[in-house]
Amino acid sequence: MSYGPHTADDRDRMLAALGIGSVEALFEDIPAPMRSAGLELPPPMAELDLARRMSELAGRNRVDLASFLGAGVYRHYIPAAVDEILSRGEFYTAYTPYQPEISQGTLQTIYEYQSLIAELTRLGVVSASHYDGATATAEAALMAIRATGRDRILASRAIHRHYLDATRTYLDRGSLHLEELPTTVDGTTDLDALERALGDRQHPVAGVLLGQPNLFGLLEPMGAAAELAHAAGALFVAVVEPVSLAVLAAPGEYGADIAAGEGQPLGIAPQYGGPYLGLLASTEALMRQVPGRLVGETRDLDGRRAFVMTLRAREQDIRREKAASNICTNQALCALAATVYLATIGPHGLRDVAAMGAARARELEGALAAAGAARVHGAAYLNEFAIRVPDAERVHARLLEQDVLAGLPLGRWYPDDDTLRDALLVCATEVTTSEEIARFAAALREVLR
Amino acid sequence: MSYGPHTADDRDRMLAALGIGSVEALFEDIPAPMRSAGLELPPPMAELDLARRMSELAGRNRVDLASFLGAGVYRHYIPAAVDEILSRGEFYTAYTPYQPEISQGTLQTIYEYQSLIAELTRLGVVSASHYDGATATAEAALMAIRATGRDRILASRAIHRHYLDATRTYLDRGSLHLEELPTTVDGTTDLDALERALGDRQHPVAGVLLGQPNLFGLLEPMGAAAELAHAAGALFVAVVEPVSLAVLAAPGEYGADIAAGEGQPLGIAPQYGGPYLGLLASTEALMRQVPGRLVGETRDLDGRRAFVMTLRAREQDIRREKAASNICTNQALCALAATVYLATIGPHGLRDVAAMGAARARELEGALAAAGAARVHGAAYLNEFAIRVPDAERVHARLLEQDVLAGLPLGRWYPDDDTLRDALLVCATEVTTSEEIARFAAALREVLR
């Protein structure tokens, strides 16, 4: 199926206007030896056949299990209004609002997004919008490096492994350093180790990164960590989960300079990995270090309020090699999803989502403990926690046979850690049902027998 | 969940403006003895719970069988663009275009619908749009009665039973008469019987109704029937299936005065019965007899082309008891679906749909015959036909167990007809696959063994 618009007659008229006989003439600038005759790909498909193929592939995935898998990506109820708005061609078939006069829809929604995330994080400057939680974390680290002129980042090992991996990749240019901070037995970041690391006068630290909740679902001592970081002249970066901010202290409240995180829980489907939304917010002091797009309010010639991309001298199309980041196309539509989600669910709804997840998680904890699997860690959690089972991979596989997706075997990400080798990281949200919890517990009891 | 907009404060302000203390005061005009205290209905549901309930109900239906069921409602491929346009709030949350200055979207699409159906049927006046094929047929009969001043309708018994039933209901006012015309052994309408019925000088006929294809999927001698009708001063009404008109003679070509039919095949999902779309087209001579909405082209004060509802003196809101019909709310969105479908699929695509159905049906005929079930009728068919099997209901039920929906047991609709008691009406369309046909044939062979 071709979406090409031209009739044979159209083509002829255009060729005639160009004074050539065939479109091939327009490709003569490709040196003959490298001119390709065609592609070895399957033949075109009519839309009917394509639709069938796509349904068939989608049908080969299984998304109907009782799932307790979170680990950074969470199933939440997405109000129907979100997709209805996202499906509007005026939004999804536009591009970056380079021409503000005819892009106020996109511009205003980005501005609203900035405002919403600023309120959630209590940090004034929000960049709309990064690729995902991992790259937002990496960009936050780079911001800290630029802002402090230092080259050393300390990051808790209880930050999502992919975020740490990506940050390491982004910092892998010889001159920059990323060190992992250990966790204590209760599962949270070791503040003594942090203090020691910060104490190295030879090598001052640019930024300290902690997750809240951390990867194990646990609540970190963010205030104390921020204080230590600041005392050493380092910036403090909180890697946060946005729904939790409805009930947990906001980064701005405990003194974080930057908040990074994954916006997927705000109305975005899991999609096997993306597109998601990198959250990145900072204090106003860091405004000119912020990578990515910023939209500001202004006026038009007649004094009407309007919105426009601003502080663009940070961006690659203007500053080229001196830009704050190479980011160009990013996640505007996902930011729109978050905007519609937050506007639709509202502050009370968001709190209900967070609190219901916590309630379900406690129910889950109880049921799993009764089935013989206790928690690994002692620290408080919100809606995700690790349980200990003998031979976690086997238990996980056996439960899968019962249509229970028993979270993430943490040994995959911490193969050398004796405590975590036998751990399953499980989560609950407002969409988790008591019936699913009961199924999980029953199946687990069976497997552990 | 309430979609109500008012805060407690808003309510108080409104009550204060009205000088009352409670909204109950506004209901005191309901005589106390009939004032109801409330409703015994389940409690409200949050959207999340509602969505779960709706998914659960939808999941209890089974729509995954190899289906050969048509009988007036056909599965066709609906291009994705159709639903994207139909989902636009500007279209589906508007109402009848009473204010043309701010309804040109709806008005123009209705005008385009009229034009498209006029081209398909080759009849100049198209009413947009009736409830379904049955009511369009009934309205066509009433039109014939009004136009001729006669009171007698002849309708082939091979018209869809529901259409005949509904027409009988609509004509059930003592003074009007509906007679069924028999079919011959080849399954088409008995023209001799028609000629005899028309010959009754005492009781002249207003209209003659034949289906093309008829309910058995067979091609009727429309031209000959139209000639007979006209010779007797009656109108000829063709009850047509719109996709077939891409390849079968158009009603306007064989002299039909009115075409009625079901528009569902033009981009509308089966939905267990509706909403569908009643097609109704007629010659220009009958324009003022047409029930329902008509949109015409005109100009605005500045000379711009625009569209407006016209000839409204036929409608109930203007003419009350003298109106051509009581129709008010009807099927504009379904007419939009048909418009987008026809515009997207195009003339060549529509022909491909019709011809592919015919090809699949021939394949089906061959496979079923090989499995032991021959056709019932001798006349030519397009994409639907009846097969003979011993104990059709049992065979149908047994095939259902094999996930094959073997069409419609015709005995349900013709319980007194010996020929049809053992018949299954089966159809194929462009979405029928060879694999499904093979499954049907194999299962049938099994059952018939």
Add this chain to the structure above:
Amino acid sequence: MSHGPGGVSLVEASLAGAATAVEEARPGPAGRAAVGATLQPTLAELSRPGRGGGKVPHPPKDALDGIPADARRVSPLALPELNEPEVVRHLVNLSHLNYSVDTGFYPLGSCTMKYNPKVNEWAARLAGFAGLHPLAPDALAQGTLELMHELQGALAEIGGMHAVTLQPAAGAQGELTGILMIRAYHRARGDTERSQVIVPDSSHGTNPATASMAGYETLTVRSASDGGVDLEALRSALGPRTAAVMLTNPSTLGLFERRIEALLEVVHDAGALAYMDGANMNAVLGRFRPGDAGFDVMHFNLHKTFSTPHGGGGPGAGPVACVERLAPYLPGPLVIRDPDGRYRLERSDERPTAIGRVRAYQGNVGVLVRAYAYIRAHGGTGLREVSADAVLAANYLRERVGTAYELPYGGPCKHEFVASARNLRAASGVRTLDVAKRLIDHGFHPPTIYFPLIVEEGLLIEPTETETLETLDAFAEAMLAIAREAHDDPQRVLAAPTTAPVRRLDEASAARRPELRWRPMVGRETPCPT
């Protein structure tokens, strides 16, 4: 041919040219705009031979060999040929020419243009609902059947009625169904002389039109000065020939029929049955049940009371509910729950007294799905809130609008109210039509005007229960501003609208020389490109 963006044809271009000249002279989005509402060419004008295709596979060449020559189409199939991009762009741009509930306040009296929850749209599109064939065996349709059964029950509860059919496709078809049931009832009792149906003069046009369609003579009785039915007039119209009286309650004047007890008594005393047009039930949900009051049969308008979208004129659904003695006549099949908990469609031999079908299959089920979702979302308590909010909003707006317009009837109103611009007309020559058109320039959809027909210069205003106080206030202010404009600058009101995509239309010549379709594209058909 030369073409504009989205392919404006020459015809259209000359139109556009005409418009451009004007555009320069006056404000408003005339002509072409980069964003916003722009008039569009037709599909026929956009069509180019050879475009389109790719949606379905090609059939084998011999696919139609079985079709006899005389059954084949001879005329060219001259449908427009376009690619998907142009079709989509055309329709997205056309959609921008519509006013809709999703874009603004739509106080169209009698039509209940309230907000349509998006989750309902999502639900109706679920493959399990949308893909189900209407003749599918019951075993394959358990989900939809359960939904329909529960909906039958919920509507019976809301109406205080005994039984419900979901079959009618709209309110008007519900009316026809109800009246045919009434005939069947009388007929079954051998009471065959009843040939008249009585309607008040305030009734919706579908009521008398329905009576005629059902073969009855219509008698119209006048309204009393308070807007209710004149009891004496009704009494004298009633007689042994009366089959039914059709009452709308609350009425199309937005009033609850205060004399309802007396009215129903005289109707029943005359041996007639009482039909209630329940199109305005949103005003009295959970507060008034027609069955309790003594009505015999009624219809609901799901697209009004239960918030299914109006679709640019439809589809809706018009279920009918009735008391026990009429239940034998409901058109079949009803949905039945068997003792084993399974759902099924009634068989035709189970209730041979049923009137015939009024349409094919089981009704506008896609609409029923939405209405069911709406009822479940609200529950019994929520539906009572709906009526409170609808009535509060209408009375509040009535109070505010009443400071500048006449209010022919006393309050309280229910879900809507009638105002009249008679005073404006007398003082300034500005008529209701002009007020309506000027509202467009103020950003609002006008109310229903000149309806009911009995009100001079009437505006039927229905704010609905889903609009905020801010919106009600803004509308009231626009109404008051227009009243002032009528006084200070009547020309401005008479010239309205000036900011819509088109100005007032020449409806007279449209009716005189009806142009109901593109000129045929005969001869422009092209052979299949492949």
Add this chain to the structure above:
Amino acid sequence: MSHGPGGVSLVEASLAGAATAVEEARPGPAGRAAVGATLQPTLAELSRPGRGGGKVPHPPKDALDGIPADARRVSPLALPELNEPEVVRHLVNLSHLNYSVDTGFYPLGSCTMKYNPKVNEWAARLAGFAGLHPLAPDALAQGTLELMHELQGALAEIGGMHAVTLQPAAGAQGELTGILMIRAYHRARGDTERSQVIVPDSSHGTNPATASMAGYETLTVRSASDGGVDLEALRSALGPRTAAVMLTNPSTLGLFERRIEALLEVVHDAGALAYMDGANMNAVLGRFRPGDAGFDVMHFNLHKTFSTPHGGGGPGAGPVACVERLAPYLPGPLVIRDPDGRYRLERSDERPTAIGRVRAYQGNVGVLVRAYAYIRAHGGTGLREVSADAVLAANYLRERVGTAYELPYGGPCKHEFVASARNLRAASGVRTLDVAKRLIDHGFHPPTIYFPLIVEEGLLIEPTETETLETLDAFAEAMLAIAREAHDDPQRVLAAPTTAPVRRLDEASAARRPELRWRPMVGRETPCPT
């Protein structure tokens, strides 16, 4: 506070007031319009304490008892409170303020704003695709894994490359991935002195920005007068410190790099690797495969070449393809098909040479689904038609526009071309910016302007392969009309746009005093209504 339709707050109302005064004075859809584009208040302005709710059930009261006090939020959660109807209306109305491919011609050079087939949107929303957790075990993800595997293969075929990663989230991230792979390659060979990346001065900004981000020094080489890279300049920039040369081909001037053989030879001779920015592959699909030509690594822009929508600025996807010697460094996990036909994600120990992840999980899979559908719909032959149509349209438009604007480079062009308004500026003072703004009044989205930076008064025009000849002609005519207007009535061009929802903006003060969010709504939070 007093409010307008949809709830215009006082703040907004005063803005609207200002606008109204102006509206009277000039044409254009300023202020409020019943249909079309109207400026909107913000969500914060629409918010009213106590609105909203009903989406999710309420948790038990003790749900948060396990959270220590010092971890709890203390600040009010002052998010806007609105009901769904206002949210929807707000956003539908905002959408009308956007120009989009679905509403008009969008010749934004370098961005390939072509039509996005609707079936792809449908497919990406299928529950099986959308609902799949990124850490789901392979056994649950066979459909998506098969799709990704097939897409890896198709992109390798299209690029003439050996292997592909689908992980990068956009073109720029693809560049970063490629450059990091190049570093890993040099490093693995012990070749550690290479600290420079060379880019032509015509390159897209992401190229030099990427080099910096990867820790390289950027050297910029000038273009020759024909628009291609100056071979001599490149030769002298190259050396033992060169890690890579990044070339865009066809270039951002829309030109195929004619000296490509010589260029690649000198690059490789210097021991550097050649990176190809494949953002413009739609021009050469099926006609030029970078791998065949000798490029070592490249990225694709799925949101350009393979028609996934641009989403108002994203998301896109930027897969990277490379030759065999670089394959060890592709970031993992790749998708692998095991001999038994099952698909799985590569384990991290299978390819320890891989560079680290550049993001979490497997990439923007929702975008990959759309690109896959696009490739399968077209097949190999269809993709070759795509490049023919893209190039034909660009050359045709170039020919027409060139009659009134300068064309700094010779033809043929590929998918886009640069024009310059230098002649207009000299003659009338009208600059490229003004031409762009005036195009808005003519109903078009302007091209990319002042880009590439090396062209004076440049307009980068990319018609794409999905626009009709009528649209191309209408755009050409608008360009020519503007050139005439610049001559006859320059004020009119300088004042443009006048028909958009806003006129030109004060960007300077926006940057001087950035207002990046609503003033906080602190203290306006209300207790949960239930």
